[in-house]
Amino acid sequence: MKIIELEKHFGQFSLKVGGLYIEPGGIFGLIGPNGSGKSTFMKIMAGIMEPDNGKIDYEGLNYRDMTMVSRKPYFLHDTVYNNLIYPLRLRKIKPAPDLVDYFLSLAGLKQRQYAPSLSSGEQQKLALARAMIFSPKLIFIDEAFSNLDMESVSVFERVILERQKIAPATWVIISHQLSHIERLCAHAGFMYGGRLEAVGTIKEIFQNPENPLLKKYLQYMSF
């Protein structure tokens, strides 16, 4: 996926990303302080928000090949089952019972539970399961692990890495848990004040940061 000269303006805030290439099949982490423009950037990449300028080359993929999970995901006023299989239903794919059972057990939920009244942690697990069930090629995750306990985070990390072997997808993950980015991602970018200040391998970002803002951010986050 190629991002070219992207711009978005909201009053005082402006997002400007000159260029970024995310390797197909890779897991890319996006870090930065609150208000740095990560979520806006992700919404534009996921096609939910239109940029004022610039473009994104999805290299042949379209909106049906991608999905996004936000920190507060939306759920149909319906059961866990109907929420889980919703992306399959949109694509007229008959849900395989084994696949449904696998994702239900992964999320630790029952089919007939009412999705909108699940706890926030359960909702995040359901949203992650729903995002993976139709094997999209591009998956955007915006702090979707923030309400999960350590055990669930570890389970989902393992599942993501396992599924990368079965159905490789390009992932872009925003997280304030830097250890999580370090474990999952091969590359990462650091955003500050609406700009993509640094991009590199995980080693370059976390062990040998050259950008002074990134250095300061990592020092702050290590406390």
Next chain:
Amino acid sequence: MVQPTYSEVLGIIGTTLTMALLSTAISSVLGTIFGLALERARFPGKALIVRINRTLMGVPPVVIGLLVYMVFMRRGPFGFLDLLFTIRAMVIAQVLIITPIICGMVYSAADRSAGRIRGFGRTMGASRLQSQILLIRELGNEIYFAAVTGFGRAISEVGAVMVVGGNIRYKTRIMTTAITVLRNTGDYSQAVLLGGVLLIIAFLIQASADFIRRKGARADENY
């Protein structure tokens, strides 16, 4: 007024229900389409249109009745249709009264949550048509409540239907206009009795609609 016979009361109830249900059904479709279209549309003067609709939500029914009367009276522009003093003219007047109410309620609900629902649809890979279906489905509660409000208005209306329907015995007399006639003739006990029947009918119809709607809609609630 001569006391209405049992068969006449049944006829009045039938006319009342025909008019109220038909006008609610037509207004629900129109109000939902206009409400969703208004939310979706972006044009200069939209705020003015919203304000005009809000004004129409509170317009005195007798004014609408008068306008419909002038349009369909013999010398009026549509006098040749010969609709005055028929149930169809009463339905037209009711639709003009109820549609802005349903439109306003659907617009308010859509304005609050349509962006989020459409964004969700997009992240799930929904097409434009699928997103619209999703929106209507997810706003189901609000649309239903708007329709119920419209029905309440239709079944209790007296001013407009009196003007355009003429309160003709065995033809366009409905429960509210019959109550007015009974009051004018000093037959208060019959008027109160008919009022009670009107309330019971309204209650039974709304309870049945609630029952049909809720049946199977929700699975287990989670506590």
